[in-house]
Amino acid sequence: MTSIDRLICETVNPFDSTLFRPGNFWQETHDTQRAIDEIHGEVVTAIDATVKQTIADRRSRTILLSGDSGAGKSHLLGRLKRELNRKAFFAYIGPWPESDYIWRHTLRYTIDSLMYVPEGRRESQLLLWLKGLIPSNDGGVFGKLLGARSTFVRNLKAAHPVGIYNANEFFSVLFHLTDPERYALACEWLKGDELDDESLKLLNVNSAIDTENKAQNILGNFGRIASASQPIVLCFDNLDNVDRSDRGYIDLQALFNVNSIVHNQKLKNFVVIVSIITNTWNDNARHIQPADLARIDEQLRLKPISLSLAEQLWTLRLAPLHERATPPPKSAIYPCTRAALIGKFPGGRALPRSVLMLGRQSFQNAKQALQTGRSPIAPEANTNTDTTAPPKPTTPVAAAPAAAEAPSPSAEFLLRWRDAFQKARDRVTAIRQFSEPERIRMLREVLEVLGVCGVQPKFLSGRSYSRYSLGFYWSFEVGRVGTIWVEEPNLVSFCNVMKACQKAIRDNACEHLYLIRAESLGVPRNQGYRRYRELFVDSVHRHIVPDLASMQTLATYHDLLTASLGGDLILADRPIAPPELQQLVRDTGVLQDCGLLQELGAFGSDLSSLLTPDREEHREDGLDRAVADFIFALVQTQQLMGRVVLRETAAAQFEALSVEQIDREIDRLISEGAVGVLDPSAPPDAQLVCEAS
Numbered sequence: 001m002t003s004i005d006r007l008i009c010e011t012v013n014p015f016d017s018t019l020f021r022p023g024n025f026w027q028e029t030h031d032t033q034r035a036i037d038e039i040h041g042e043v044v045t046a047i048d049a050t051v052k053q054t055i056a057d058r059r060s061r062t063i064l065l066s067g068d069s070g071a072g073k074s075h076l077l078g079r080l081k082r083e084l085n086r087k088a089f090f091a092y093i094g095p096w097p098e099s100d101y102i103w104r105h106t107l108r109y110t111i112d113s114l115m116y117v118p119e120g121r122r123e124s125q126l127l128l129w130l131k132g133l134i135p136s137n138d139g140g141v142f143g144k145l146l147g148a149r150s151t152f153v154r155n156l157k158a159a160h161p162v163g164i165y166n167a168n169e170f171f172s173v174l175f176h177l178t179d180p181e182r183y184a185l186a187c188e189w190l191k192g193d194e195l196d197d198e199s200l201k202l203l204n205v206n207s208a209i210d211t212e213n214k215a216q217n218i219l220g221n222f223g224r225i226a227s228a229s230q231p232i233v234l235c236f237d238n239l240d241n242v243d244r245s246d247r248g249y250i251d252l253q254a255l256f257n258v259n260s261i262v263h264n265q266k267l268k269n270f271v272v273i274v275s276i277i278t279n280t281w282n283d284n285a286r287h288i289q290p291a292d293l294a295r296i297d298e299q300l301r302l303k304p305i306s307l308s309l310a311e312q313l314w315t316l317r318l319a320p321l322h323e324r325a326t327p328p329p330k331s332a333i334y335p336c337t338r339a340a341l342i343g344k345f346p347g348g349r350a351l352p353r354s355v356l357m358l359g360r361q362s363f364q365n366a367k368q369a370l371q372t373g374r375s376p377i378a379p380e381a382n383t384n385t386d387t388t389a390p391p392k393p394t395t396p397v398a399a400a401p402a403a404a405e406a407p408s409p410s411a412e413f414l415l416r417w418r419d420a421f422q423k424a425r426d427r428v429t430a431i432r433q434f435s436e437p438e439r440i441r442m443l444r445e446v447l448e449v450l451g452v453c454g455v456q457p458k459f460l461s462g463r464s465y466s467r468y469s470l471g472f473y474w475s476f477e478v479g480r481v482g483t484i485w486v487e488e489p490n491l492v493s494f495c496n497v498m499k500a501c502q503k504a505i506r507d508n509a510c511e512h513l514y515l516i517r518a519e520s521l522g523v524p525r526n527q528g529y530r531r532y533r534e535l536f537v538d539s540v541h542r543h544i545v546p547d548l549a550s551m552q553t554l555a556t557y558h559d560l561l562t563a564s565l566g567g568d569l570i571l572a573d574r575p576i577a578p579p580e581l582q583q584l585v586r587d588t589g590v591l592q593d594c595g596l597l598q599e600l601g602a603f604g605s606d607l608s609s610l611l612t613p614d615r616e617e618h619r620e621d622g623l624d625r626a627v628a629d630f631i632f633a634l635v636q637t638q639q640l641m642g643r644v645v646l647r648e649t650a651a652a653q654f655e656a657l658s659v660e661q662i663d664r665e666i667d668r669l670i671s672e673g674a675v676g677v678l679d680p681s682a683p684p685d686a687q688l689v690c691e692a693s
Contacts, residue, residue: 007324008321009367011641011642023074025090026081035079040072040076055231060269060271062262065275065301066281066299070353086118087231089113089231091232093235094562133159149204153168173190220265231269249287256293277566307342353570370640414590417590436487443483443554446597450597457469458470459504465484479510482504482513484497484513495526505535546596565578627650631650634649643689675692
């Protein structure tokens with residue numbers, strides 16, 4: 001039997017702020033058994049009604065979904081996807097890197113989302129959408145039409161005789177979606193990748209979707225042939241990190257241009273949801289043309305929730321812990337109390353994130369009280385019948401304050417970074433997963449963290465390839481550095497980029513030129529390859545081959561920056577603004593292992609003096625150092641943990657290490673005095689690990 005108080009001391013805080021970060025609903029997992037339908041239920045009902053209207057008349061509609069930071073907008077989008085995916089297909093559209101790239105960005109993210117398989121289905125949204133287009137009187141017609149590409153294309157052209165852009169090529173690519181061996185290649189073309197000539201021939205197409213006009217028309221095709229299929233819900237989210245106009249405000253006009261074209265061209269079967277922070281909308285709506293604002297069909301706002309719903313939110317988070325306790329506590333929210341809710345929110349309503357943050361503080365208060373042998377809550381509020389407390393300290397430990405102190409931002413950031421990197425590693429499986437503008441933007445973001453000077457986007461001249469490049473200075477003594485990142489496999493495009501590079505050198509646009517490319521460079525007979533050798537072989541200019549881990553690192557920082565700009569990066573119980581995020585990245589040294597940045601010379605000759613954590617630890621085994629830093633940060637943020645839980649949490653993060661290796665790191669930290677043990681006489685698996693005195 002394990003008491004609830006013992007479990008509170010042992011466990012990770014169930015209100016941990018790493019759970020607050022929003023993101024792409026196709027890349028997040030949610031426990032549908034632990035959801036509260038009443039939270040924002042009226043908004044879900046309204047959007048469900050809009051989807052049903054679109055199913056009935058096929059007319060596209062636009063919804064503006066606003067709410068304060070922490071109201072649960074991104075969480076709500078995920079809920080809509082889960083609950084309505086049987087009625088509609090869902091696409092998540094993240095922030096676009098450049099306004100003159102928004103159609104290609106929207107198309108790319110739409111196809112990415114359509115490639116996911118809905119829960120309970122065996123085929124992707126894209127294949128389910130395609131099957132909805134084939135006129136059939138029996139289940140075998142679809143299969144019969146797949147026998148020959150020409151038959152497939154002819155039948156779809158007959159069903160849609162007018163209004164389809166580039167019909168032969170578009171329907172040909174749709175045909176190849178039905179071939180498992182060419183499905184991925186067909187998706188790459190639909191996303192706008194510049195494929196090589198061999199791949200284009202396999203798909204029976206002549207060129208890539210390489211302009212805004214082509215992307216607009218291809219996305220329009222989805223609307224023009226949608227009469228027999230389910231609606232597509234386009235969810236635009238995290239809009240605080242979109243491209244900015246020349247006057248400095250976020251360029252929402254670009255998004256509403258897209259929305260107006262959907263309506264003006266009478267594209268059918270789209271539901272556009274614009275999810276935005278209320279203050280962001282209020283500050284930027286005046287920059288949008290009135291005619292475009294008129295295209296919003298419905299405005300919905302997420303409101304704060306009642307304290308009764310707040311209690312339910314606490315109950316859901318605490319339920320797994322309570323289920324393990326013997327005897328079970330009488331209060332479903334123990335060690336939290338309703339009195340704490342009333343004291344914090346006297347108006348009787350609160351934002352869901354604020355409720356969870358108060359839960360974290362209350363839980364940490366309980367840990368600290370139990371650590372010193374006190375009751376975790378005030379006697380008059382204590383409805384818990386279990387009075388078994390953990391052992392009182394037998395070795396000196398720091399006295400707990402009356403209220404839980406905010407955790408160290410640096411310690412909590414290390415855990416947040418680790419969590420975000422793990423998610424990036426799971427979802428980022430190829431460098432070409434991102435478009436060229438997205439990769440360059442991510443690189444620019446981390447360079448700005450490292451304090452580079454004179455960052456100039458679109459360093460190369462020419463409209464076609466300028467977005468692949470940027471220029472900057474490490475120092476004025478070294479001179480200007482030009483950087484080009486191009487991964488398009490099409491060697492004609494690569495040759496054109498090499499021509500642009502040669503022109504930049506002739507024009508003395510930079511002193512050092514770096515080409516970042518992991519894709520093929522071609523063969524000696526290719527003109528692009530010969531130009532590449534002239535520029536980058538036996539030269540002061542360099543070719544850098546990026547690794548996947550570096551791409552994952554850039555994506556991790558981009559995700560955290562996007563959360564920070566939207567007020568969604570919570571550390572030490574408060575939002576972290578971008579300047580503080582940059583400082584935390586520098587202080588903790590999380591970028592120092594990024595191979596791409598090392599190759600670019602980001603850290604100079606003395607990396608350790610530039611980016612080194614406060615706790616000096618220079619073991620030869622980098623993995624041991626990483627797990628020790630993780631354990632140390634976890635104890636700092638949790639203040640008190642069971643050794644078994646600490647070990648299991650570390651093992652889940654570092655699968656390459658054995659339990660014995662992790663145990664040795666815990667022992668090492670104890671012997672160094674970095675962490676303490678509350679009950680050293682207890683068997684190791686019964687020990688509680690705490691902060692050092």
